[in-house]
Amino acid sequence: MTNNLDAITPEASAEQIFEISGTRFEPEAAAELWPRILQHKWLMSEKLGRDVGLRVACIDFLENMELADREYLAYKRQDLLDEMGARSISREYWDGISDSQPPKQIVQRKIILPLTRPDLSQKHGVVPPKAIIFFGPPGTGKTHFAKAIAGVLAWWFIEIAPSMLLVEGTAKMGANLRAIMEKVRTLDEAVIFIDEFEELAGRRDEADRLDKSVTNEFLKQVPLLKSESKNLLLVCATNYIRQLDDALLRPGRFDCIIPVGGLNEDERATILQHYLNKLCAGEVDLNLLVKMTSRFTPADLEYLFQQVAQYAFEQELATGTDYRVTTATILEILPKIRPTLTEEIITEFEKDSLTYSRF
């Protein structure tokens, strides 16, 4: 597409369209149509893999004007989704989480049900959250929950990594965040996930000037996102809720601040069973394993089973005979894994839960 085609006057646009199609438009109308005809020419060329002539594109556009505009928007939307690394997430993430896990219950009550029953939520004036924070120790499942929400709602999952904001150096971080959020707001259905949120939205009294500008930008962006009537949900995750700026934590910005902590016996049983199903297992005492993994996070359990799988693989390789994982196999490996949750981490988390939780 050449620049001189882009830059023609309204009168010249009307003339061009008339010459090609025999239809005369007022110059203002023609000026509005002309860029859309050029867009259509570009889209047809992209689709057909060859340069489509202006005449063909113009006639096709005028014949299918509404459809052509919709197609162009859909195409651009896909471009944007690709650019932002949008992923669709399987519903299995959500289904695999034990129903007794408190964050799942909160999300189900406050987000999923109001969205799936818009009639009832409208009747009672329930507004589903648009911005939430998950906080808790490492490996407890914050990222997993964010993905699970996208999966169960069948919305796009888009992660904004700090590196995306750093592409042009630290000085542009605030501006990049603004640009990304502007794009996000054009989407219809998406979960926007920001991990290690304290890195981007730390306390301004402890931050240097650049960090401050990003925190300030967040303070502006959250209300903007919330004012959109689209299906957009911002999910931020942090291990260090205390490091977030107070202004962000006050009611009005984030709708829910949800703790994600250790697992109870039921929840551990669900996850243990999930990993056991993937092993080549013989007799395994699930109840015993549940008792012996009280300080394990989901990440620790995943690591434990990776080690067990590797062990079983090597055993069969060495002996050449069928190897089945038993309780004894797991008990041999278990002591070698140090669980993430210590007395101290649990106490701190409980304190934070009292201070910061809101849902």
Ligand SMILES: Nc1ncnc2c1ncn2[C@@H]1O[C@H](COP(=O)(O)OP(=O)(O)OP(=O)(O)O)[C@@H](O)[C@H]1O
């Ligand atoms: N409720 C759950 N059920 C099953 N598996 C889970 C659950 N929560 C987390 N996992 C698995 O445990 C691992 C760690 O979870 P995840 O990465 O979500 O933790 P996190 O809280 O985001 O950790 P970090 O603070 O380090 O970012 C992942 O492989 C995830 O798939």
Ligand SMILES: [Mg+2]
């Ligand atoms: Mg995470």
